[in-house]
Amino acid sequence: MTSRLTQYAHGGGCACKIPPGELEDMVRGLGAVTPPGAPGDLLVGLDTGDDAAAVRITGDQAVVATTDFFTPVxxxxxxxxxxxxxxALSDIYAMGATPLLALNLLCWPREQLPPDLATEVLHGGADVCAAAGCHLAGGHSVDDPEPKYGLAVTGLAHPDRLLRNDAGSPGTPLSLTKPLGLGVLNARHKATGERNEAAIDVMTTLNxxxxxAAVEAGVTCATDVTGFGLLGHVHKLARASGVTAVIDAAAVPYVDGARQALADGFVPGGSARNLDWVRPHVDVSGVDGDTALLLADAQTSGGLVVAGEIPGAPVIGELREQAEQTVLVR
Structure with missing residues (x-):
């Protein structure tokens, strides 16, 4: 029996997500359920595909909720x-909220993998929640042929200081808080077993x-960069905000080894699907094919794209008046 967890997964991390085009087809026509008399005021629902849902419960407090889980990366x-x-906590931070309570979500192949490995997974999640100052209490488990783990998280925010993907405005710079390339590096790890400490450090750094910093700077628009890649998530932000994003490809940072992993042929299927999905909406004619693929690379636990300048984060572009395409790469 192998102990290489990635060999039990058909795709690793956020690259195992349902492709964005298919997902949008699935949920098209669906809306948030807001029954008459339901408590609170729904501020963020399904319409713009934001990172989490938000409900105002008092004049100065909103509850923010999300869930995220995936196969071994x-x-x-x-x-x-x-x-x-x-x-999972990143979705809460991407809304400008503070995590309050998390619940474990665990799917485990009981007959293939020993329970002590599951315990290690849960310990990892618990240590991150402790570092985030977030309660972790219980959860749910399922006997499943493929291992999966994540959290359901509830957070709190001021309703007027939410970070939303539909609040972008022309003339605003775009900042990126973590380097790209996690998808190709994780694909290399899955294929070879090579461990990249830089990638693990990036993926375990809280946002x-x-x-x-974004909330304190008065920023109102942001999203995180995960399974749909930088191009996919910026496309969604620009579409929701009614603007066009211009990305300076030379300003985008990458994890050490990412370009070499791509050159060596380690490309997750999710990254190629991301690029296919955004092509009709994005102009990547100004960059080579490898760069376009890296910009669409499916990230796991990536950073935030912030419509504004924040300390320590490189500015990678700006928002402009809406043009025919939502993203222009230069």
């Missing part, structure tokens, strides 16, 4: 737990400081 069980938990 690394072979080390403890690290996988840390990465999955960091990624809490970036979110606080």
């Amino acid at each position: 690394v072979d080390d069980a403890y690290d996988w737990g840390r990465i999955a938990a960091t990624n 809490d400081a970036a979110a606080r």
Whole structure:
């Protein structure tokens, strides 16, 4: 029996998501359920595909809720737990909220993998929640042929200081808080077993400081960069905001080794599908094919794209008046 967790997954991390085009087809026509008399005021629902849902419960307090789980992205069980938990908390931070309570979501192949590995995964998630100052209490488990782990998270925010993907305005710079290339590096790890410490460090770094800096700077528009890649998530932000995003490809940072992993042929299927999905809406004629693929690379526990300048985050472009295409890469 192999102990390489990634060999039990058909796709690793956020690259195992349903492709964005298929997902949008699935949910087209569906809306948030807001029954008459339901408590609170729904502020963010399904319409713009934002990172989490938000409900105003008082004049100065909103509840923000999300869930995120995925297949193993690394072979080390403890690290996988840390990465999955960091990624789930990211949706809360991407809304400008503070995580309050998390619940474990665990799918485990009981007859193929020993329970002590599952315990290591859960310990990883618990340590991340502790570092985030977020309660972790219980959850749900399922006997499943493919291992999966993540969290359902509830957070709190001021209703007027939410970070939303539909609040972008022309003339605003775009900042990116983590380097790209996690998808191709994780694909290399799955194929070869090679461990990239830089990638693990990026995937286990919370987006809490970036979110606080954005809120303190008065930013109102942001999203995180995960399974749909930078191009996919910026496309959704620009579409929701009614603007066009211009990305300076030379200003985008990458994790060490990412370009070499791509050159060596390690490309997750999710990254290629992302690029196919955004092509009708994005002009990538100004860059080579490898760069376009990296910009669409399916990230796991990536950073935030912030419509504004925040300390320590490189400016990678700007928002402009709406043009025919939602994203222009230069």
